[in-house]
Amino acid sequence: MGALALLLAGLAIWLIWTGRLQRMTAKDGMALGAALVGAVLAAKGKPVIGAPLLIGAAFFFVKQGNAKSRPGKRPAVPPRADEVARARALLGVAPDADAKAIRAAHRRLIASVHPDKGGTEALAAQINAARDLLLADQKQR
CATH class of the missing domain: 1.10.287.110 (DnaJ domain)
Known part of the structure; x- marks a missing residue:
């Protein structure tokens, strides 16, 4: 679990370094924070508290990825x-x-x-x- 915490911390640093974190929404940031806290708690010997945070963040990002890959439901409106x-x-x-x-x-x-x-x-x-x-x-x- 310590390796997972380091991996997630590295991911956060990479997101900040490349500028991708600037394009994240508040929900994305909260999910990333929850994943980091969950990984740290799991690494410190509290997997009962950390695992749900990690799993919840993983489900959030999987759901976000699926929502972005689906085509929009509204048709394009022609400009006036x-x-x-x-x-x-x-x-x-x-x-x-x-x-x-x-x-x-x-x-x-x-x-x-x-x-x-x-x-x-x-x-x-x-x-x-x-x-x-x-x-x-x-x-x-």
Whole structure:
């Protein structure tokens, strides 16, 4: 059980190091914490308390993996015309712009307003959302 505790601690360190922990939800973090506490308790000679925590966390992650692999239940909703028009105005592209032109306009605009260059995260998020919306709209045509 001590090896399992070290393995889980190594997993947590790897998740932090690679930046994957930033994309985890609060539930994922709590399940990872429960698994670590369960492994430590089991390693310290209290498997009656530690084992349920480990098993519960394992079931949680298996359930999460299965839920992410299933296709979404809701069909894709086509973007509204006014949303598409606002996105085109924000990126400054013509109504007949292709995917290459949309991506080029996005790159040009995001380079000047990126948070690393002194811009705001909110504006960068709007520009990214506009690009995604226009590309999705183009795929539906």
